[in-house]
Amino acid sequence: xxxxxxxxxxxxxxxxxxxxxxxxxxxxxxxxxxxxxxxxxxxxxxxxxxxxxxxxxxxxxxxxxxxxxxxxxxxxxxxxxxxxxxxxxxxxxxxxxxxxxxxxxxxxxxxxxxxxxxxxxxxxxxxxxxxxxxxxxxxxxxxxxxxxxxxxxxxxxxxxxxxxxxxxxxxxxxxxxxxxxxxxxxxxxxxxxxxxxxxxxxxxxxxxxxxxxxxxxxxxxxxxxxxxxxxxxxxxxxxxxxxxxxxxxxxxxxxxxxxxxxxxxxxxxxxxxxxxxxxxxxxxxxxxxxxxxxxxxxxxxxxxxxxxxxxxxxxxxxxxxxxxxxxxxxx
Amino acid sequence: xxxxxxxxxxxxxxxxxxxxxxxxxxxxxxxxxxxxxxxxxxxxxxxxxxxxxxxxxxxxxxxxxxxxxxxxxxxxxxxxxxxxxxxxxxxxxxxxxxxxxxxxxxxxxxxxxxxxxxxxxxxxxxxxxxxxxxxxxxxxxxxxxxxxxxxxxxxxxxxxxxxxxxxxxxxxxxxxxxxxxxxxxxxxxxxxxxxxxxxxxxxxxxxxxxxxxxxxxxxxxxxxxxxxxxxxxxxxxxxxxxxxxxxxxxxxxxxxxxxxxxxxxxxxxxxxxxxxxxxxxxxxxxxxxxxxxxxxxxxxxxxxxxxxxxxxxxxxxxxxxxxxxxxxxxxxxxxxxxxxxxxxxxxxxxxxxxxxxxxxxxxxxxxxxxxxxxxxxxxxxxxxxxxxxxxxxxxxxxxxxxxxxxxxx
Numbered sequence: 118x119x120x121x122x123x124x125x126x127x128x129x130x131x132x133x134x135x136x137x138x139x140x141x142x143x144x145x146x147x148x149x150x151x152x153x154x155x156x157x158x159x160x161x162x163x164x165x166x167x168x169x170x171x172x173x174x175x176x177x178x179x180x181x182x183x184x185x186x187x188x189x190x191x192x193x194x195x196x197x198x199x200x201x202x203x204x205x206x207x208x209x210x211x212x213x214x215x216x217x218x219x220x221x222x223x224x225x226x227x228x229x230x231x232x233x234x235x236x237x238x239x240x241x242x243x244x245x246x247x248x249x250x251x252x253x254x255x256x257x258x259x260x261x262x263x264x265x266x267x268x269x270x271x272x273x274x275x276x277x278x279x280x281x282x283x284x285x286x287x288x289x290x291x292x293x294x295x296x297x298x299x300x301x302x303x304x305x306x307x308x309x310x311x312x313x314x315x316x317x318x319x320x321x322x323x324x325x326x327x328x329x330x331x332x333x334x335x336x337x338x339x340x341x342x343x344x345x346x347x348x349x350x351x352x353x354x355x356x357x358x359x360x361x362x363x364x365x366x367x368x369x370x371x372x373x374x375x376x377x378x379x380x381x382x383x384x385x386x387x388x389x390x391x392x393x394x395x396x397x398x399x400x401x402x403x404x405x406x407x408x409x410x411x412x413x414x415x416x417x418x419x420x421x422x423x424x425x426x427x428x429x430x431x432x433x434x435x436x437x438x439x440x441x442x443x444x445x446x447x448x
Numbered sequence: 449x450x451x452x453x454x455x456x457x458x459x460x461x462x463x464x465x466x467x468x469x470x471x472x473x474x475x476x477x478x479x480x481x482x483x484x485x486x487x488x489x490x491x492x493x494x495x496x497x498x499x500x501x502x503x504x505x506x507x508x509x510x511x512x513x514x515x516x517x518x519x520x521x522x523x524x525x526x527x528x529x530x531x532x533x534x535x536x537x538x539x540x541x542x543x544x545x546x547x548x549x550x551x552x553x554x555x556x557x558x559x560x561x562x563x564x565x566x567x568x569x570x571x572x573x574x575x576x577x578x579x580x581x582x583x584x585x586x587x588x589x590x591x592x593x594x595x596x597x598x599x600x601x602x603x604x605x606x607x608x609x610x611x612x613x614x615x616x617x618x619x620x621x622x623x624x625x626x627x628x629x630x631x632x633x634x635x636x637x638x639x640x641x642x643x644x645x646x647x648x649x650x651x652x653x654x655x656x657x658x659x660x661x662x663x664x665x666x667x668x669x670x671x672x673x674x675x676x677x678x679x680x681x682x683x684x685x686x687x688x689x690x691x692x693x694x695x696x697x698x699x700x701x702x703x704x705x706x707x708x709x710x711x712x713x714x715x716x717x718x719x720x721x722x723x724x725x726x727x728x729x730x731x732x733x734x735x736x737x738x739x740x741x742x743x744x745x746x747x748x749x750x751x752x753x754x755x756x757x758x759x760x761x762x763x764x765x766x767x768x769x770x771x772x773x774x775x776x777x778x779x780x781x782x783x784x785x786x787x788x789x790x791x792x793x794x795x796x797x798x799x800x801x802x803x804x805x806x807x808x809x810x811x812x813x814x815x816x817x818x819x820x821x822x823x824x825x826x827x828x829x830x831x832x833x834x835x836x837x838x839x840x841x842x843x844x845x846x847x848x849x850x851x852x853x854x855x856x857x
Contacts, residue, residue: 260549269693279693282676283676
């Protein structure tokens with residue numbers, strides 16, 4: 118997976134997707150999505166709600182490689198944080214500290230096999246898909262004559278469901294095109310709450326712990342603020358969008374839980390020494406290697422010191438290839 | 449390399465929310481495509497701001513500033529998709545506007561003299577949407593609606609065909625209404641005491657006006673097409689012609705249908721269908737025993753009205769969608785020509801003989817409404833809300849008026 122999704126490949130993919138997003142978004146993103154949704158509606162008993170759910174889950178499952186890569190990168194970055202902090206301390210009074218720190222950081226990332234854009238890359242790649250899916254939902258069920266007329270330009274001639282348009286937008290008693298606040302009870306309140314709760318779970322399970330107290334505090338605030346804000350905004354969203362966000366969050370939580378273990382939701386994924394050690398090994402660093410320079414933070418996480426420039430690409434590779442053996446030997 | 453800050457992430461997410469919320473605007477109609485109507489000395493048009501205005505033909509196409517409904521300053525009617533209908537000295541039509549999916553439709557009846565409402569309480573309103581135009585008989589206005597807001601407990605069907613009493617001295621009264629299983633976006637057509645209208649389930653309904661036998665509002669027959677029907681049917685020589693969203697164009701024999709001699713979901717003797725490559729929204733045109741109709745894919749077909757056979761080797765093609773009805777005119781020395789509105793580009797012109805593309809009209813923008821030919825002029829209402837008057841002979845623009853305020857374009 119790692120070899121396949123090399124940094125260069127990611128860059129090329131990212132640039133290509135960005136170009137598509139900018140120049141031919143309708144052709145390459147919206148068109149296939151709208152056609153899939155319309156076809157799914159026909160297959161799933163003319164139920165557009167089921168079509169949205171099935172399609173959202175399918176797209177998220179197809180993006181698992183990106184999610185895995187993002188999660189692994191986050192874990193590696195997390196494991197490197199103590200060393201980053203130690204390095205910051207070391208260079209804080211140095212006259213050329215900023216440059217040295219930057220150079221050391223890059224070396225550290227290189228040796229650990231961490232891509233600085235590794236966390237951001239998959240997210241950027243997913244952005245056109247999320248916006249596309251959102252747009253596709255509302256293009257597939259247009260509410261206006263203009264929207265309906267324009268739909269004909271998106272649907273493929275060979276799509277057997279093309280003549281079933283306009284689709285019925287009712288789903289378990291609510292109109293998916295109408296605002297959530299207009300949905301019948303209990304959906305008008307349940308949907309915002311479910312969207313907020315699922316977003317909280319999604320953020321909680323994928324959050325990267327911070328060594329910095331201020332950042333940790335901000336993280337904590339964001340963990341609560343964003344779901345609450347989104348929950349309130351959901352009242353003003355069309356119900357179809359709320360259904361899409363809800364199921365996207367739920368499948369995201371499930372995928373991350375499978376990758377990182379269910380403990381992640383309880384906040385123990387990065388918090389235990391075992392987990393940190395595993396991440397550290399994955400990042401190509403060992404505890405023993407830096408035992409004299411390490412320090413203990415929060416009473417649990419073993420923080421790794423800098424490796425004094427001994428790391429190199431070869432060591433990082435071997436660390437990635439044979440983590441278990443390497444760990445055993447050092448014991 | 450710094451980690452992405454949570455605050456930055458928060459801002460990105462907030463931005464995403466605004467982007468998503470901005471798209472909610474897609475729920476509201478954006479102005480309609482009401483076509484111009486020439487009657488007497490005026491051209492009437494429904495402007496995109498929801499007002500009915502008119503242009504004088506006698507004064508070199510000047511905007512009639514003294515005539516308009518609603519009056520300047522009052523709430524407008526909302527987007528107008530249907531073309532106004534002139535019946536004697538009365539103008540009828542419908543409009544609707546939505547706050548998200550909460551829609552209100554209005555049917556209006558105006559005096560051609562001063563644009564005043566013929567009904568004491570103004571318009572007839574319903575909590576629904578009316579996309580198509582109205583049909584008018586001497587004493588009845590007919591129109592199709594989407595489902596009625598069920599909170600008012602005045603109907604739970606998905607759509608209705610309404611018949612209103614048009615008595616100018618009283619408020620409009622519902623004579624009858626016919627419930628359908630799907631919303632109606634189409635325009636009704638009246639012929640020989642029967643009103644014909646299609647719905648979004650693809651059912652064409654033939655409903656009695658009951659002028660003689662008291663069967664008003666009763667369905668006489670129906671036909672299930674392959675896709676939604678939004679176009680206004682055309683009735684001529686005992687046949688009804690219409691297209692649907694399954695890319696199919698139909699010709700049904702009215703007499704055979706009325707006598708029960710044809711199935712509701714199959715074609716009978718003398719009936720035909722034509723498979724194209726796009727949805728039909730435009731009303732067909734019949735001219736000199738040829739049938740002309742365009743699709744949303746921009747293809748324009750000439751068909752034999754008796755058999756459905758294509759008359760041209762290849763269909764005409766315009767850039768953009770054909771939503772409005774084409775118009776025929778005589779091209780000096782070249783026979784009949786057909787002007788075809790394009791939703792995105794200039795108005796195309798094709799020879800009726802072989803479909804060859806001729807010199808078009810430079811509308812400088814899309815036209816989704818039907819075209820109108822009157823004498824030596826062609827009128828078009830663009831998607832930019834400009835009312836254009838072209839000289840047919842040289843294709844030159846004679847007048848361009850902003851339909852909203854009457855100013856020059």
